[in-house]
Amino acid sequence: MNFWKDPIQVTADWLMSLFTGWGMAEGLANILINLLGIVILITIMLVIDILLVWIERKVVARFQDRLGPNRVGPFGLIQPFADIIKLFIKENITPVGVDKVVYNLAPILSVFSVLILWAIIPLAPQILGVDLNVGLLYLVAAGAIGTLSIIMAGWSSNNKFALLGAFRQVAAMISYEIPMVVALLIPTVLAGTMGMLGISQAQQGMWYVFLSPLGALIFLISAVAELGRAPFDLSEGESEVVAGFHIEYSGMKFGWFYAGELLHAFTFGGFWGILFFGGYHFFGLENWGPLVAAAIVLFKALIGYWVIMWIKYTLMRIRIDHMLAFNWKFLVPLSLVVLMVTALLNTILRDASTWILGLSMFLSNALIAWITIEILRSRSRKERENAEGLAQPTMEAAQH
Amino acid sequence: MTILFLITAVVILASAVMVVSSRNLVHAALWLVSALFGVAVLYALLDAGFMAVVQVVIYIGAIAILFIFAVMLTRREMRDTGPGLNKNWWVSAVMSILTFGGLAYLLSSWSGFSQTSADIPVGFDAVTALGEALISPDAFVLPFEVASVMLVAALVGAVYIAFNPRIGDTRK
Amino acid sequence: MQNEWLYIGLFLIVGVALPAAALVLAWLISPKKSNPIKDSTYECGMETVGESWVQFKAQYYIFGLVFLIFDVEMVFLFPWAVALGKLPLFAVVEGIIFILILVAGLAYIWRKDALEWV
Incomplete structure (x- = not known):
C-alpha cells in the first residue's frame, strides 16, 4: 500500500510486523500501536497549542494597532517557547x-x-x-x-x-x-x-x-x-x-x-x-x-x-x-x-435535487432571519417609546 | 474485558462509599461524579455507546452540577457535623446483607445469568434503531410524547417551587 | 464497536496522564521557597474576611433546573434526528409536537418572569 495514500494504516502495519517480529502478542501490539498514535496526536495538539499562543498575541496586537512579540526569534516565533519555560520554572x-x-x-x-x-x-x-x-x-x-x-x-x-x-x-x-x-x-x-x-x-x-x-x-x-x-x-x-x-x-x-x-x-x-x-x-x-x-x-x-x-x-x-x-x-x-x-x-424535499433543497433551505433561513429582525425591531421601538415617554416630562421641566 | 469490568466495579463501589462517608458535601458530590462516570464506563463496556455518552451528558453535565449548585446555595456550612451513625446501624447492615444475599441467590438460579450476551450484527446502528422505535406508532411514540409533557410538568413545578416572584409586582 | 470504546478509554488515560506529567515536572524543577505572605489568599490584597465558601443567589439554581430539563429533551431528539432520513412525514410532525410542548413550557416560565435575573 502506498504511504501517501494512507499513511496511518501503512505505519501501523509496519509497526505491527516489527512488534510481532519481536515475539509480542498481536493484541498487545495493537494496543501499543494505538497508544503510540494517541500520544503522538496529543503531542502534536500541544505543540499547535504553543503556536496558538504566538498567533493569539500577534493577532491581538494587530487588532490593537501594535506589533506584538517580535524580539525573540524571527517574528517573535520563539516567544511562546520562552513563555512555556518560564511557566515551568x-x-x-x-x-x-x-x-x-x-x-x-x-x-x-x-x-x-x-x-x-x-x-x-x-x-x-x-x-x-x-x-x-x-x-x-x-x-x-x-x-x-x-x-x-x-x-x-x-x-x-x-x-x-x-x-x-x-x-x-x-x-x-x-x-x-x-x-x-x-x-x-x-x-x-x-x-x-x-x-x-x-x-x-x-x-x-x-x-x-x-x-x-x-x-x-x-x-x-x-x-x-x-x-x-x-x-x-x-x-x-x-x-x-x-x-x-x-x-x-x-x-x-x-x-x-x-x-x-x-x-x-x-x-x-x-x-x-x-x-x-x-x-x-x-x-x-x-x-x-x-x-x-x-x-x-x-x-x-x-x-x-x-x-x-x-x-x-x-x-x-x-x-x-x-x-x-x-x-x-x-x-x-x-x-x-x-x-x-x-x-x-429536509423530509418534504427528500426526493428533490440538491439545488432545490439548498435553495429552499437557504431561503427559509433568510425568511426566519428577516422575521426575527422585524420582531426585534418592533420590540425595541416599543421599548424606546416607553423610555422616551418617561423622559419627556423631565425634559420639559428642565426647559421651563 | 472481565478485568476492566472488575476494576470499574471496584471504583464505582469505592466512590459510592465515599459519597456517603465524606464529611464535606462538595467532596461527596465529586465522588458521586466519579461513581456516575464509572457507570458510563460500564455502558461503554456493554457496547451501549449512546447510553454511555448520555450518562455523562445528563448525570455529570447537568445533575451533578445541579447538586453542587444546590449544596452551595442552601447550606452556609458545607460540612456535615453530626454523627455518621446512629445506634440502629447494625439493623441496616443486616438488612443490606440479607438483601444482597437474596438478590445474589435469585440471580444465580436464573438461567440467563451465566450466558454471555449475543454479538451485535455488523452494520447495526443502535442509535437509528432507537430513533425509529421512539417515533413508530407501534412502538414508543406515546411514551415519547408523554416524556415531553412530563418534562414540561417538571419545569413548571421546579420553577413554581424554586422561584420567588419578587419582580412580578414592579412590572407595569 | 468495543474496540472504539477501548480506543476512547486509552485516549482518556493519555489525556489525563500527559497534563498531569507536565504538572509533576513543573513541581520538580520549580524553586520551593514558600512563606506565609506568598501563600496567602489573594482577594485584592486585603485580608480575607470570614469563610470563603459562601452562599450564592438562588437564581443560578433556577437556570440550572431549566437547563437540566432542556438537556434531557435534547438527548431525546438526537435519535430522532439520526433516524429522520428514513422516516415518513408524520415522524417529523411527532418530533415537532415534542419540541412545541417544551416551547410551551418555556413560554410559561418566561411569562412568570422566572428567566429574569433579579
Whole structure:
C-alpha cells in the first residue's frame, strides 16, 4: 500500500510486523500501536497549542494597532517557547486553605476536556482517531467535563472571587449548551448521522453553511459563550472578580487553563469547519491525498479560530442578565424554530435535487432571519417609546 | 474485558462509599461524579455507546452540577457535623446483607445469568434503531410524547417551587 | 464497536496522564521557597474576611433546573434526528409536537418572569 495514500494504516502495519517480529502478542501490539498514535496526536495538539499562543498575541496586537512579540526569534516565533519555560520554572504556590486534591485536579481536567475532543475529529477519511456513531454527543459530554473542571477550580481556591467567577462561567456554559446542542442537531438531521466522518462525507456536494446559515451562526455564538471568551467573558471581568475561577492559580497550573482555553477555541473552530464548512472538502483538493485533506481541516480550524479572536477583540463584555436573557429569550427559541423548519424541509424535499433543497433551505433561513429582525425591531421601538415617554416630562421641566 | 469490568466495579463501589462517608458535601458530590462516570464506563463496556455518552451528558453535565449548585446555595456550612451513625446501624447492615444475599441467590438460579450476551450484527446502528422505535406508532411514540409533557410538568413545578416572584409586582 | 470504546478509554488515560506529567515536572524543577505572605489568599490584597465558601443567589439554581430539563429533551431528539432520513412525514410532525410542548413550557416560565435575573 502506498504511504501517501494512507499513511496511518501503512505505519501501523509496519509497526505491527516489527512488534510481532519481536515475539509480542498481536493484541498487545495493537494496543501499543494505538497508544503510540494517541500520544503522538496529543503531542502534536500541544505543540499547535504553543503556536496558538504566538498567533493569539500577534493577532491581538494587530487588532490593537501594535506589533506584538517580535524580539525573540524571527517574528517573535520563539516567544511562546520562552513563555512555556518560564511557566515551568515558576514557583509552585499553593495558597493556604485550598482543597489540595481538587485544586490540582481542576487544571488537568480542564485541558483534558479539550484534548479528548481530538479523538473523534476526522482530519481526513484515513486520518482519524475513531468514528464514533455518537460523535456529537461525545462533544457535549466533553463539554460537561469542562464545566465540572471550572466549578472544581472555583470552589477549591478558597477565594470568593474565584467562586463567583466559576458560578458565572458555569451559568453561561450550561445556558449556552442548549442552543449549541440544537445547532448540532441541524447537521445531524441533514446528514442522518451523528458521526463526524459521516457528516464530513455528506457535505461532498454542498456545505451545510449554505443549507443552514442560521445554524452555523448559532453554533458560533454558543461556542464563544462555551469558551468563556469576550463578549461572554464576565467570569473573568477584571473590574469585578479580578480573574475569575483561575485567580489563585500560577505557574504551570495556570498555564494549563490558558492553554486549554486557546486549544478549546481552535478545536471549536475545527468543529465549526467540519460541521458547517465541509470538513476536509475543498473543491476537490482533498483528492490529492490524506495529508492535504488534514491540512485543509487544520486550515479551516485556524480560520474559525481567527473569527473567534475577531469577535473577542471587537466586542465589549456584556452583563450577566443580558447574557442569560439573550440566550433564553432569543437564541433558544430561534434555534428551535430553525431546527423544526430544517427537519420539515429536509423530509418534504427528500426526493428533490440538491439545488432545490439548498435553495429552499437557504431561503427559509433568510425568511426566519428577516422575521426575527422585524420582531426585534418592533420590540425595541416599543421599548424606546416607553423610555422616551418617561423622559419627556423631565425634559420639559428642565426647559421651563 | 472481565478485568476492566472488575476494576470499574471496584471504583464505582469505592466512590459510592465515599459519597456517603465524606464529611464535606462538595467532596461527596465529586465522588458521586466519579461513581456516575464509572457507570458510563460500564455502558461503554456493554457496547451501549449512546447510553454511555448520555450518562455523562445528563448525570455529570447537568445533575451533578445541579447538586453542587444546590449544596452551595442552601447550606452556609458545607460540612456535615453530626454523627455518621446512629445506634440502629447494625439493623441496616443486616438488612443490606440479607438483601444482597437474596438478590445474589435469585440471580444465580436464573438461567440467563451465566450466558454471555449475543454479538451485535455488523452494520447495526443502535442509535437509528432507537430513533425509529421512539417515533413508530407501534412502538414508543406515546411514551415519547408523554416524556415531553412530563418534562414540561417538571419545569413548571421546579420553577413554581424554586422561584420567588419578587419582580412580578414592579412590572407595569 | 468495543474496540472504539477501548480506543476512547486509552485516549482518556493519555489525556489525563500527559497534563498531569507536565504538572509533576513543573513541581520538580520549580524553586520551593514558600512563606506565609506568598501563600496567602489573594482577594485584592486585603485580608480575607470570614469563610470563603459562601452562599450564592438562588437564581443560578433556577437556570440550572431549566437547563437540566432542556438537556434531557435534547438527548431525546438526537435519535430522532439520526433516524429522520428514513422516516415518513408524520415522524417529523411527532418530533415537532415534542419540541412545541417544551416551547410551551418555556413560554410559561418566561411569562412568570422566572428567566429574569433579579
